[in-house]
Amino acid sequence: MSQDFVNSRSFELEQGTLFGKNNDYKIIEKLKNGGMGEVWLAEKEETLANGKKSTSKVVLKLLPKSQNNDQDEAIARERFSREYELVKNLQHQNICLARETGSDERSQRFYIITDYVVGMTLRKWSEDQPDHENGISPKKLLPIFLQIADALDYLHKNGVMHRDVKPENIMMTGRSDAPRPLLIDFGISDRIRENIEIAGAVTAANLGIPGGTHPYMPPEQIDCRAQDGRTDQFALAMVLYEMLNGKFPRETFFAGNMLRNILFQKYSKHFTKQQKKAIKRALDPSPCNRFNSCTEFVNEAFDTVSLFSRIKQFVSSGSPVGVALWKNDINIIEVLKNPLQNKQHLxxxxxxxxxxxxxxxxxxxxxxxxxxxxxxxxxxAYASLNGKAEPCAIETEAERKAKAEAEAKAEAERRLAAAFALSREKKAGDRKVWTADGIEYAFRWCPAGSFTMGSPSSEPGRHDNEKQHSVTLTKGFWMLETEVT
Known part of the structure; x- marks a missing residue:
């Protein structure tokens, strides 16, 4: 390793330090520090056409100081260059834009400059919502997820996958009553490829980049198989589930079909049938069975009917406006970042x-x-022909109540008969094996019935809280044969 390179390691950033190719970035403060590098808040002063000075804040992401060798440094630089190349030409109102990349001469450290976003993450925003533990209102989530879906579809149309969609990588900016989400952190993003990379090619894996964040990763990402925009769609569906439900079940270590079943077995009280159907499809283990786009998924999940595929009302700023009808409520969603300015169009x-x-x-x-x-x-007419009016055909309250009780009783009897018939088909201890992602899980059938739990009073070492008592199971269930830790 060269002496100049070693000496460059002694260069430290601090408040007021000038940085960049032309020393045109002034360091303000460090935002965070981690294995993926340092993140600093900086500002750049520019001279406008009218001669006035303008200062803008930016985020400076620095390559970590390598303690290994030049080869590791080259790989890390390749990752930073790759991140910038993927996003440098992207222009979308819901994507955090990259400005430039390069190497600082004094510190010999590689960097990337992105816009500075003022706001909070979707995670923090959700935690600030009233009663967020029980899920957030779909009316609040609809405009947010429509914008995120539109940004992801824009990426996919440009051949880019984000590959790490999660609440921490979505920043909420703008007004609190109408926040604008921004996708950030393209550190592990990648080009969409129809086939797996050939040996020796530069990939996320051999650059040392983690493949995503559990539990938002779909099976094809976990297994390092070919991926496309539907990989991000899976992650978006997991984020939507988390926002609607308030949390993830602890059993989300399962993947594939078993994951979808677990998500909606006992944690489904916050979801409509339409939401369950859409989220389950977006979480399908096979990408071929998911939606064609993230926007299609969100529209299906929120039962959104588009008044027009996209109403394009071009105003003086050149911004189109999308109008969507969700059930009985009309929501106006600005789909480009410039606000409406022309009063006539408004x-x-x-x-x-x-x-x-x-x-x-x-x-x-x-x-x-x-x-x-x-x-x-x-x-x-009846009164004139018969001398009296026809008896009213409308049911009385008592008749409606009696009819409802009869229907409820019939439904209860039907369910009881079905449950009885189902339970008779299985015997206590019957064994059944389900396979998920190549792993077999054995279960034993525990039928309905009564039994005694606890220890007899004559048992040595018996505690007071172990008294024998009768327990009744109203319905049978499958129990995992072995413990899972």
Whole structure:
């Protein structure tokens, strides 16, 4: 290793240090330090066309100080260069942009400059929501996930995968009542390839880059198989599950079909049938069975009906606006980062949106009047022909209650009969094996019934809380044959 390179290691950054190719970045403070390198807050002063000075804050990501050899340094530099090459030409309002990359002459350290994002992570934002332990309202999550999905689809159309979508890599910026999410940290992103990399090629694995974050990784990422945009879709579905449910089950170490079953066995009270169906499909172990895009997945999960595939209202800033109808609520979602500025377009757009509830109200009122008129006309006809009105066909409250009780009783009897028939098919101790990702899991059947638990009073060393007592199981269940630690 050269003496100049060794001496460069003595160069330390501190507040006020000038950094970069032209010493045009001034260090403000260190944000974090880790195995992937140092992250500093810096600022750059520029002179505008009118002669005025403008200062902008940026994030400076520095290559870690290698304690090994030049080969390790070269590999790490390749990772940084690769990250920059992937994102340097991306322009999207929900993606944190990269400005430049290079090597500082004095410290001989490689760096990458990205925009400075003011806000909090999706993880922190979710924890600040009321009653977040029991899940966040779909109405709050819809505009957020539509924007994230749009950003991911934009990446995929440009041949890039993020490969580490998780709440910590989504920054929430802007107003608290209408936050704008930003995808950050493209440190392990990659090009979409139809086939696995040939031997010797530069890949995430041989660059020493971790393959993602558990439990957001799909099977193909865990197994280092070929990946595409549907890999990010799997991670996005896991993030949506976590936000809607409030937490992950502890059993998320399972993968494949067993993971999907665990997620919705006893942790499904916060999900509609539509959400379960969409999330299960996005979490399918086979990428071929997932949605064609992240936006399609989000639309399906939130039961979103697009009024127009994308209404393009180009205003003075050149920003189109997407309008989506979710059940009975209309949500306006800005899909480019510039806000609407042209008052005429705002008035037209507002009139279009506000007209929907008015039309819906008038339609419902007209139908109500028509039904009343039809009913009254029929009553008058019966009265004139028979001398009395036809008996009202509407059920009384007592009749409705009796009918509901009868239906509930019939349903309970049907379920009891089905459960009894099912339980008779299996005997205590029956063994069944399920296979998940090539691993066999053996289960034993525990039937419904009553039995005694605890220790008899004559047993030596018996504790007071071990008294014998009767336990009744109302339904049988499968129990894992061996303990899992």
């Amino acid at each position: 008035i037209i757009l507002g009139a279009v949106v506000l007209s929907f509830p008015v039309i819906w109200f008038l339609y419902g009122y007209a139908v109500k009047l028509w039904r009343m008129r039809t009913w009254n006309s029929r009553e008058m």
